[in-house]
Amino acid sequence: xxxxxxxxxxxxxxxxxxxxxxxxxxxxxxxxxxxxxxxxxxxxxxxxxxxxxxxxxxxxxxxxxxxxxxxxxxxxxxxxxxxxxxxxxxxxxxxxxxxxxxxxxxxxxxxxxxxxxxxxxxxxxxxxxxxxxxxxxxxxxxxxxxxxxxxxxxxxxxxxxxxxxxxxxxxxxxxxxxxxxxxxxxxxxxxxxxxxxxxxxxxxxxxxxxxxxxxxxxxxxxxxxxxxxxxxxxxxxxxxxxxxxxxxxxxxxxxxxxxxxxxxxxxxxxxxxxxxxxxxxxxxxxxxxxxxxxxxxxxxxxxxxxxxxxxxx
Numbered sequence: 001x002x003x004x005x006x007x008x009x010x011x012x013x014x015x016x017x018x019x020x021x022x023x024x025x026x027x028x029x030x031x032x033x034x035x036x037x038x039x040x041x042x043x044x045x046x047x048x049x050x051x052x053x054x055x056x057x058x059x060x061x062x063x064x065x066x067x068x069x070x071x072x073x074x075x076x077x078x079x080x081x082x083x084x085x086x087x088x089x090x091x092x093x094x095x096x097x098x099x100x101x102x103x104x105x106x107x108x109x110x111x112x113x114x115x116x117x118x119x120x121x122x123x124x125x126x127x128x129x130x131x132x133x134x135x136x137x138x139x140x141x142x143x144x145x146x147x148x149x150x151x152x153x154x155x156x157x158x159x160x161x162x163x164x165x166x167x168x169x170x171x172x173x174x175x176x177x178x179x180x181x182x183x184x185x186x187x188x189x190x191x192x193x194x195x196x197x198x199x200x201x202x203x204x205x206x207x208x209x210x211x212x213x214x215x216x217x218x219x220x221x222x223x224x225x226x227x228x229x230x231x232x233x234x235x236x237x238x239x240x241x242x243x244x245x246x247x248x249x250x251x252x253x254x255x256x257x258x259x260x261x262x263x264x265x266x267x268x269x270x271x272x273x274x275x276x277x278x279x280x281x282x283x284x285x286x287x288x289x290x291x292x293x294x295x296x297x298x299x300x301x302x303x304x305x306x307x308x309x310x311x312x313x
Contacts, residue, residue: 022218022238024248025160026256029168029224029231032268035261036252039160041142043276044237046158047212048108049220050150052166053131054116055101055181059174060134061120062097069098071119078124079114083151086111087188098180105210106186107193110149117148124148135162138169142272152214157278160235161271163222167233168267170208171224181208198246199223203253207231211245216280219245225253232256238281 023044026036034040061067072094080091087109095103095112097119104112114124121127124147131145140162146153170181184201185194195201197211205227212220218238225232234252239245255261 022236023160024237024252025164025233025235026252026261027164027168027233027267028256028263029171029233032168032266033263034265034267034270035232035256035263037160037264037270040270041159041161041272043142043157043159043272043278044220045152045156045214045217045278045280046143046150046163047152047214047217047220048150049158049163049210049212049222050145050148050156051104051108051113051212052163052170052210052222053134053145054113054127054148055105056166056170056174057127057130057134058097058101058116058120059170059177063173067097067120069096071097073097073100073112073115073119075111075115076118079111079118082110082114082149085109099186101177101180102183102186103188103193105180106183106195108196108211110151113149114147135166138165139268139271140165142275144275150212150214152216154216154278154280157275159272160237161267163235163237164233165267167208167222167224167235171231171233178208181210182206196242197221198242199249203250205257211242213242215282216278218281221245221249223249223253225257227257230257238279 023039023042025034025040027034062069074094075089075091077091085108087103087107100112100116103109104116117124117127121130127148128145135143143158143162144155146156182200183195185192197209199206200209203225205225207224207226209221209223218240219242220237222235232253234249236245236249239248
């Protein structure tokens with residue numbers, strides 16, 4: 001499937017790849033119809049898009065009554081030792097689950113993601129097993145999870161189609177917690193942690209989103225937006241920069257809302273047979289940072305989003 005010529009004419013900065021350009025997908029959420037696609041089932045490393053599944057399982061635990069949004073999430077030594085981007089608080093620090101989810105989604109904090117996994121699953125390996133079971137249940141046939149935060153592992157793979165399926169599941173099951181997936185900033189002990197996804201700030205109708213980056217994957221994003229009564233889900237993987245990722249996704253969403261796309265199939269039938277080796281971009285210049293590098297906020301205190309809550313030790 002090829003991206004409509006109107007998008008290619010828009011001058012989108014796509015990275016070349018041996019089997020074609022970087023994966024992207026646009027889906028009509030109500031029908032599952034594919035409105036635009038390119039390499040949609042090609043295996044790719046998810047980076048921090050992984051955290052969408054981590055959040056989904058945590059919120060599912062809340063729905064089932066096993067946890068509440070006030071449950072304490074304690075950072076173990078293993079969680080605190082994760083590579084950045086991270087919150088950077090000492091082992092033993094605890095957060096309310098709601099605050100932990102906000103920090104994980106806004107800051108993309110790898111330490112907090114592991115702490116959530118341990119709280120929900122008992123251990124990260126047990127939680128990863130649950131991630132893979134849920135991926136199979138949802139029909140994410142090309143996805144394999146190895147960790148809860150998306151730090152690079154050659155075995156951890158997904159594709160644009162599967163990430164769209166996951167986003168649709170989040171919207172279906174957790175619509176009452178959608179604010180967690182579109183918060184622009186949280187304040188921790190007086191320090192503001194901003195969402196690096198520029199679309200959160202200025203894309204009209206944005207409903208839920210998550211970005212991801214490691215050197216092996218390039219710049220990834222999954223997003224849902226609603227406009228004029230129509231909901232679309234977009235996924236872009238492997239962009240060469242955060243700015244290109246934003247530009248490509250904006251044009252992709254705009255084309256869908258403008259009615260400039262047609263059906264190219266359906267998510268139910270377009271899928272990978274099984275997880276495969278992911279494209280590895282580490283031999284290219286894919287940003288100025290090394291894999292997983294980000295700013296560490298080694299602080300404790302209040303966590304604030306729309307309202308104030310406590311970060312406890």
